[in-house]
Amino acid sequence: MANKFSKILVPVRGIAPDDRAVGLASLIARRNKAAVLAICVIEVQRALPLDAENAAQTEHAEQVLKRAEQVAKENGIKIETEVLQARAAGAALLNEAAERGVDLIIMGIPYREPLVGVPLGSTASYILNNARCEVWLCREAETAKAVEKGG
Amino acid sequence: MVQLHPLGIFLGLSFVLALGALFFWMFRVPPVLPLPVVKARHSLKAIRKILVPVGETIPSQRAVELACRLGHDQKAELVLVHVITVPFTLSLDTALPVKEKEAHQALELANLIANQYGLHTHTRILRDRHAANGVLRVAQEEEVDAIVLGVGIKRRVPGSDWGQTTAEIVSRAMCEVIVDKVPIEAQPFAA
Numbered sequence: 001m002a003n004k005f006s007k008i009l010v011p012v013r014g015i016a017p018d019d020r021a022v023g024l025a026s027l028i029a030r031r032n033k034a035a036v037l038a039i040c041v042i043e044v045q046r047a048l049p050l051d052a053e054n055a056a057q058t059e060h061a062e063q064v065l066k067r068a069e070q071v072a073k074e075n076g077i078k079i080e081t082e083v084l085q086a087r088a089a090g091a092a093l094l095n096e097a098a099e100r101g102v103d104l105i106i107m108g109i110p111y112r113e114p115l116v117g118v119p120l121g122s123t124a125s126y127i128l129n130n131a132r133c134e135v136w137l138c139r140e141a142e143t144a145k146a147v148e149k150g151g
Numbered sequence: 152m153v154q155l156h157p158l159g160i161f162l163g164l165s166f167v168l169a170l171g172a173l174f175f176w177m178f179r180v181p182p183v184l185p186l187p188v189v190k191a192r193h194s195l196k197a198i199r200k201i202l203v204p205v206g207e208t209i210p211s212q213r214a215v216e217l218a219c220r221l222g223h224d225q226k227a228e229l230v231l232v233h234v235i236t237v238p239f240t241l242s243l244d245t246a247l248p249v250k251e252k253e254a255h256q257a258l259e260l261a262n263l264i265a266n267q268y269g270l271h272t273h274t275r276i277l278r279d280r281h282a283a284n285g286v287l288r289v290a291q292e293e294e295v296d297a298i299v300l301g302v303g304i305k306r307r308v309p310g311s312d313w314g315q316t317t318a319e320i321v322s323r324a325m326c327e328v329i330v331d332k333v334p335i336e337a338q339p340f341a342a
Contacts, residue, residue: 019187020327023195028220070188075195112322128313128332135332136217141297142325 005029005134009102010038010079011093011123014064017108017140022068024138025106026075034104036079038068039096041089041123050085058083090126097133106136198222198327202230202295204286204320205261207253210333214301215261217331219268221299229272230293231261234285237278244278251276283319290326297327 008025012018022038029036040061044050065081072079086092097105109124120128120137128135201218205211218229233254237243258274265272273293279285290298302317313321313330321328 016187019190020194024221024329027195027224031220067185067188070184074184074188131332132334134334135330137330137332139321139324139328139330141327 005032005034005104007100007102008034008036008104008106009093009097009100010036010068010106011089011127012038012040012064012068013089013123014040014060014067015108015110017110017138018064018068019071019108020138020140021106021108022071022079023075024136025104026072026077026079028104028106029077029079030075036072036077037096037100037102038065038072038079038081039084039093040064040082041084041086041092043089044085044087046087050087052085088126089123090130093123093127094130094132097131102133104134104136105131106138108138108140111140111142195221196225198227198296199225200228200230200293200295200297202232202286202290202293202298203261204282204298204300204316205231205233205257207257207260208301208303210301210303210331211257212260212264212301213333214299214331215264217301217329218297218299219265219270221297221329222270223268227270227296229265229270230289230295231258231265231272231274232286232289233257233274233276234282235276235278236282236285237280239280243280281319282316283323286316286320287323290324295326297329298324299329299331301331301333303333 005028008029010021010025012022025036028034042054042057042061044052061083065083069079069081084092084096105127107124107127109120124137128137198221201222203215203218205215215229215231221227222229235247235250235254237245237247254276258276262272262274275289277285277289279288286298298320300317300320302313317330321330
């Protein structure tokens with residue numbers, strides 16, 4: 001029953017539940033001696049070439065990955081980070097997961113008020129439905145969202 | 152006349168070095184980290200009570216396994232719940248021996264997994280019209296910090312990413328919810 005994970009992918013995009021996902025990945029990686037890869041995908045509109053540079057988005061992605069590195073370091077591990085440019089984040093992440101032999105994807109998702117709509121965004125939904133490896137989705141607690149709203 | 156012995160010099164130096172190292176360790180300024188980064192670490196340790204809805208399926212057994220891994224370091228308590236769903240055509244207290252037997256078997260297996268990690272478990276069997284309602288009620292009563300759910304690929308609600316029970320728990324739970332989607336290869340009986 002116990003799975004040994006060797007490579008964990010954590011998609012990050014600069015939201016609060018990212019920290020939880022990286023924390024969880026670090027915990028599992030420490031015990032399994034697994035490698036953790038955090039990826040931030042910059043989605044490029046179809047009107048632009050795929051390699052079109054957007055300095056603001058690139059800087060944001062780098063900040064997000066820096067924070068992921070800090071969270072992982074605080075949890076006692078070093079992680080690999082990468083920025084990808086793609087048309088759709090979900091497909092890009094799964095391609096990367098397949099290429100790198102990832103056996104676990106851990107993704108943080110925010111709390112949404114009930115009845116506001118489906119609880120998953122398009123990337124999380126795509127990953128959940130199409131991943132060939134195990135996927136963990138960590139939905140933050142309602143209180144975490146309330147604290148965030150409050151300040 | 153002060154006489155210096157090599158052993159005395161060695162001991163003196165060792166003492167000074169040890170004292171220096173101690174002062175350095177005591178007065179060093181730790182690296183400044185953003186508050187959310189520190190919170191992210193400590194919030195994992197704060198998970199003291201984890202609820203796992205248990206069935207006789209492989210995903211739910213893996214969810215128990217995941218909960219054990221999450222709770223291992225801080226010796227968290229696991230609340231293992233099996234909800235017997237009773238159709239509206241029957242009263243809630245109708246005897247359902249087959250379902251009750253299944254519930255006991257599922258909980259026994261979940262207990263065995265948890266015991267391997269040395270975690271304290273607490274099992275509950277309850278009856279409800281909807282499994283999600285039962286799970287959410289226990290989560291509230293027991294004041295759990297997280298719910299860990301195992302999901303497979305079958306019985307997905309059209310237009311949704313997962314089944315009815317999972318969708319409701321993810322939408323309505325006030326605590327953290329961790330969903331473990333098991334890959335197709337790990338489900339030998341997957342359609």
